[in-house]
Amino acid sequence: MSLHATPAYSSRITRPRRRSGLAALGLKRKTPSPSNPTPKQLSLSSEPSAYNDDQPPSLLTDLKLCDIPQTITSIHTHTFSPLPTSPSLSSTLTSRILNHRLRLPPFISLAHLHAISASATSVDREISLLVSTGVLRRVVIPHRAASGIGEGVVCVREWQRLIQENSEVPAELKEKYTTSLASPRSALDFAPKEREILLSTGFLTCDATAPNATYTLSLPNMGLYVKLVSDARSHLVKLVKQNAHGTMPLCDVAERWNGGVIEEGDVQAEGKKVRGEFQGVLPGRTKRWKRFYGMRVEWVVEECVGAGLVEVFETGSVGRGVRVV
Structure with a gap:
């Protein structure tokens, strides 16, 4: 019986190892070490989507965010889309949209923070630390705990900016109010006339149902925020239930939320415009702009996920999906 020596079975015949591209360039391969773990990728928007309205990258994939104040600022940045560049909104609607956005308080619900964080426990722990140091301030809205909007946080510096920009509050009262914001455990010591000014401007609230009148620091226009977010969440759940x-x-949820508006720069829309054909619904005629002032669908989905109204899952075929809980 004859034996055949092949390179695979002979110890004297060896094949040189193939050098990788990094080795050919004289570079070392980087491997993650246990002391420097890679940041956890969150769930909602890990790939670019077609419905982001040319916004900055999604908050859920921005791995540079490392603390709660940065996250709160980014949530505010991603709340609304910029106004359309084409003359599709009337001047009256444009003015109403801009004024409503300016009047909204810098309030973020805890449900929203929990939805975009990897660990709700670590978020609560960091919030407690920042509240004790005077960086953040907790805000509780009575009778709204079940809806997920009843408790949230506000950056103290944003709150101080609001009181400083208000022209109806005297300068001495502004300093006194700012001091109370910086020290959360200090008792509120306002004169009756000062309380009257703060109550009229929305910076102070009173629980009239309590046996003894209890005064609490508050943000102006909180009712606008609660109504806007509640209506937006209900509308999104209604769209999914269709x-x-x-x-x-x-992607279908985003299309319905946008009202079927054709994106600017679409080639087919430009061709229809030249031929004088129907180009689709104008943004000014959709609920997204008339009722929700250009709120982004991604922001509403995050809010609904935090409130437990919907959940986001991988379909395996058409990207991510939204399911009513």
């Missing part, structure tokens, strides 16, 4: 199974791809 499907027979209460499930819909995220």
Whole structure:
């Protein structure tokens, strides 16, 4: 019986190892070490989508965020879309949208923070630390705990900016109010006339149902925020429920939220415009702009996930989907 020597079985015949591209360039391969773990990728928007309205990258994929104040600032940045560049909104609607956005308080619900964080426990722990040091301030809205909007946080510096920009509050009262904001455990010591000014401007509230009148620091226009977010969440859940199974791809949810508006720069829309054909619905005629002032669908989905109204899942075929809980 003859034996055949092949390179695979002979110890004297060796094949040189193939050098990698990094080795050919004289570079070392980087491997993650246990002391420097890679940041956890969050769930909602890990790939670019077609419905982001040319916004900055999604908050859920911005791995540079390392603390709660940065996260709160980014949530505010991603709340609304910029106004359309084309003359599709009337001057009256444009003015109403801008004024309503300016009047909204810098309040972020805890449900929203929990939805975009990797660990709700670590978020609560960091919030408690920042509240004790005077960086953040907790805000509780009575009778709204079940809806997920009843408790949230505000950056103290934003709160101080609001009181400083208000022209109806005297300068001495502004300093006194700012001092009370910086020390959360200090008792409120306002004169009756000062309380009257703060109550009229919305910076102070009173629980009239309590046996003894209890005064609490508050933010102006909190009712506008609660109504806007509640209506937006209800509308999104209604859109998802239009499907027979209460499930819909995220791209379809975004399309319905936008009202079927054709994006600016679309080639087909430009061709229809030249031919004088119907180009689609104008943004000024949709609920997104008339009722929700240009609120982004991604922000509403995050709010609904935090409130436990919907959940986001991987479909395996058409990207991410939204399901009513």
